[in-house]
Amino acid sequence: MNGPIRHVAAALFIGMAALVVGVSWLQVIQAPEYRDDPRNARVVTAQAGRERGTIITSDGVVVATSEADPGDPQVFRRLYPEGGEYAHVVGYSTALFGNTGLEASRSSVLVSDRDSTISGVLNAVLGGDLRPRGLRLTLNHELQTAARDALAGQKGAVVALDPATGAVLVMVSNPTFDPNTLVGIDAAPVGDALVDDPDEPLLNRAAQATYNPGSTFKVITAGAALETGIAGPGTQFDDVVELELPGSTATIRNFSRGPCTDGGQVSLTTAFARSCNTIFGALGLELGAPPLVARAEAFGFNTEPATDFPAAESVIPDADTFENALAAVAQTAIGERDVRATPLQMATVAAAVANNGEVMEPYVVAEVFTADAAIESRAEPTLLARAISPATAEAIAEMMERVVTSGTGSRAAVSGVRIAGKTGTAQVPGGAPHSWFIGYGPVDPEPGQSQIAIAVVVESGGSVGEDATGGAVAAPIAQAVFARFFGRTG
């Protein structure tokens, strides 16, 4: 009888040994992976109540800070003095919903090292600086507020960049939410209401939402045409009323439903300034998909943005998907169909034109500073790609300036400053169109003078409704930001 008993005993001991192996695997080898998993609520709990560093704008306005509990100086509460204005970039740090935005991506810098872990205690004993560090953003409070006020009451987003560095000067998304309401442990109903809100206030429309770029995409189409040499600014086109698309019953028509100018010949520059769909559709057909897609990708399409805050990838279908769909090429060339871009991406396009064709990587954190306000690290501008040659950039700049001086973007004009721009009106099936404006200024900076590039999108016609166009709805918002930047009132 003892033989089988020994076998059963051996089987159970093998089982116990397997448990030891399993536990070793989990708690020793795999432990860091599970411990730091963002879905592991302990990550958040471990930091709850600890002091977090201050976040300020480039002009010194505090947008996030920690306040000691009056009853217990060891427990801190996060405060967002500017409410919802920076909520989408800065994010929130809460006990209930975890961390988002910079509060998540820069958490290790922002959180105090003062804790009960062995390393925390050792650090304290050895006299290390346990105080949290702070962040200085590239965002400018004056410009941010100007953009917020101009967009007020409409769904949409405004992004402004410094073309030379990629520093994000403005990032506004409307509607927004007040992160202060999510901080408390009783915030569950508020959070649920935000998640369920059909207007999606938690969504950062400036970087996470993609839209058809509409006619603002013509900057890229023009860039592709100039780079390949199939057209120049003065190249003449037939001003047709309707462009028939090969292999399709669909047609492309101008916004006016008639000819773009007088029905005769029209130059590329004029077609750009008047945003002639028929001519840019024809240009797209002439170009073909590969150069168009390659140019869009050079500007940053089809690449996951490597930003500190959540940002979506802007997309254009692969060139080979257009092989038997020439109609789609024409529609893509005017920013319709399957091409989709974030406002951040389109601001990057405008910035690249301003920066002689060079695409700088967007960033929002300018500096990390210590509790003693000493600078610990500073962001280094990064060149991502050369989207177009300096000559092409100069030619497109001229065309874009014509948009503002005598084209569809006149309402973005600022007196005494040369502004370049491009409007867009992206059709939404069954609804009012999305209005776009992208642009920059000044076109010819003095040595040492800084520029600003901008993208504005207003969803579903904004305050105008069905008749909305980029020129009527989005351009004035850009103008408000330009005016504040250049110190003019309008």
Added chain:
Amino acid sequence: MTRNAEASLLASAAVLAALGVALVNFAGGVGFDAQVAVTFMVFIFSFGGVHLALRAWAPTANPYLFPIAAFLAAIGFTEVYRLDRDLAALQRWSLVIAAAFASFVLFLLRDEGVAALRRYRYIFLATAFILLLLPLLPTTWPIYGAEVFGSRLWVRIDLPVGARTLSFQPGEIAKVLLTVFLASYLADRHLAMSTPRRIGPIAVPEPRQLFPIVIAAAVSFMVLIYQRDLGASLLLFALFIGMMYIATAGVTYLVTGGIVVVVGGYVAYQLFDHVQRRVEAWLHPFDDFADTGYQIAQSLFALGSGSLTGSGLGLGRPDLIPAAATDFVFAAVGEEMGFAGSIAVITGYALLIAAGFGIALRARDIFRKFLAAGLTLVIGFQAFLIVAGVTRLLPVTGITLPFMSYGGSSLLANMVLVALLARISHGEGT
């Protein structure tokens, strides 16, 4: 002399439980309070009582069984106390009652030993069946079944005093009764069952030899279908097959049993979505993180966060793990006491298994051998099953961790089980 060693080990376990409670208190900012003293007294009273019963009625019993049980109970109790003080207060009562039952069993068996149980085997069998069926009683009856987390394995009685409800899990008691029955039955029949018929070189079991396996599979499958209790189902099946193998040394039983497990498991997977969900959560815990995978994912997070030395008692977040005080208590211990605590617990069970099988090997007759081996198999396999589930070695089957999980029925059954093992070891070799 050995009884003195046992006494000091049991006292150490009581100190361990009291220290655990004190640490939890300090972590929670409560400080030293009556809970520490009450816990110490309850452990001393319970295990001290069992110890005195052993001195009186089984003085040469193995002195390591109850200290190991007390050590596991102390660690489990500390974690239950850390999770929910109300549950801990109830668990203390359960410990007193379980210890009283264990002592009472030692008293009943004081003269004849476990041999006295042999003649009641069919009463035990019938009782076990009734107990297994009890959870199916309609909810309108005074004694009624209740469903918790989708498994119907609870029985409740509304007490006439106050608005209290007494609930217990009859399956825990049934496993001990079934083990006694099987040991007794097989002690009489094992010779007849261990000679298979041969067709050429292949050994083919007689139909009457297969009969017990059919019964085993039927009972296990009934438990699985009607109570939706995967853990108890597997435990009972392993008990039947294991005992059959021990009694007959017939590999046939292992092979047939293995085939039944594979085929039955496949059929169960196809038929029952609760089985499918368990398997899905096991294979891809993070695919459906918010729903089916949540519990196992939380368990992995807890164990990973615990790492080598743990977060410290009262300093982790085991409250995030669903069923942390019951089935998933191992994950809670692993989080707060770390890899060190996990290994200590597994070692505790390994020692208990070693002691149990040692008793079986040295037992003086066949019934005692079978009973000791069966009881050890039950407790060892149950510990393995749930720890393997919690650590994602196997799908979660949902069964208590002996001595550590919160739950009176489980504690009672396992204390009685260890008392039986102790009684078998009394007078070894004489």
